[in-house]
Amino acid sequence: MARLTGEFADWHNLHYMAMWLTGELDVAALRDAWWRVCLRHDALRRTYLSPEEARTDPDALNEVEFHTAASDADAVELMRRFIGRPFDLGGPSFSRVAVVRCGERRHLFGIAIDHIINDLASWALIRADFTEFYRRALTGDSGDVTAAGSYQSFASEERRLFAGGWGKECRAFWRSYVDEFGTVPAPFPVGGDTTGAYQPRTISRVLPADAKxxxxxxxxxxxxxxxxxxxxxxxxxxxxxxxxxxxxxSVNQHGRMLPGTSQTAGLFVQTVPLHLKTPHKSPAEAAREVFHRTHDVFEYSVPLLVAGRYWSETLMVPDRQAGLYVSLNEAPPSSHDLPPFAGTEAEYVELDVPGGKRFLETVVVAWNLYETGPELVAHYNEDRFPGKAVEQLLEAAERFVLPADAR
Known part of the structure; x- marks a missing residue:
């Protein structure tokens, strides 16, 4: 929502992927499947007339585009431009799908959905429905599409709650939170002067095999x-x-707090702050305090920038990123891939898409606790954060959660 009001205008934020498909690909069935996906999930038919007003169209806003290329390299470059083209926040659509044919049994498939109508849980719903509707289309199944939970209905209910007693509770909570901890997002105050040149770096620490x-x-x-x-x-x-x-x-909260939203696609995730202030005797005690605080910030999770403007209060500093962001990943990234369409085999393609979200002022800390190869990873801008300080952060975090004397 901050992007609709002008913040972070220098980047767009996409969920996207591309993959080579080898085998028999029925483009007509693919188009039919995408049309059904759009009918099932009204968020894919949603546009914004203003930051305060949205519209849901009764029919799909786009269809699968079809192109041809003389070589694999030409196909990849075409797809990179297709996926990386920023969406216009005024519409008419926040999704696009394309197929590039390089041979009778070789196609490059790509899809991009703007984060303004999508989050990771929604992506899982969309990709599952896409492959299922394609399978049905191949069999000649033209039955009615059962609509999932309506994002428009969720948004309307959120507005109703926000305008009532829950909204008053939200205002009181965030006012007290900012009084105690200051406006958000919180910085990570290390380092000195910067050149302004983005220098992305990654540091990883191998964790013990029994970390999970x-x-x-x-x-x-x-x-x-x-x-x-x-x-x-x-x-x-x-x-x-x-x-x-x-x-x-800063952390992400899933946002699906209302009944009936588990199968609804759309942007539900809200970024909320968490703070640790009181000295603690043990890691368990600190974890317990953070857990209690999540109950409050998750209960009252709202777009703080927009809510603050509505209340005429400064809760969040515009155009500033969080100093630290944390995530916990217990399934590998491949679990988010779109499975191959029926009758094809897939090979994923890494695309360098310009204009994507960049973390200029944020150290992104990821606990990747996969079944094999658990690791603690930090992605950061070396122009803003000294590598030594980031290494110290990871070492201290590992020592806190996985102390050597607890083996």
């Missing part, structure tokens, strides 16, 4: 979620590295 089980043991001791435990670890590490008695971080 040890994290779950800490969570059980704290009676908190694993996410609260790793977040507490990064917050405690930030306090140690910066010497600041209060540390703040």
């Amino acid at each position: 089980s040890r994290l779950h043991a800490l969570s059980l001791e704290a009676r908190a979620t694993p996410f609260a435990a790793v977040t507490a670890g990064v917050l405690a590490a930030a306090k140690e590295v910066t010497g600041d008695p209060v540390a703040g971080i």
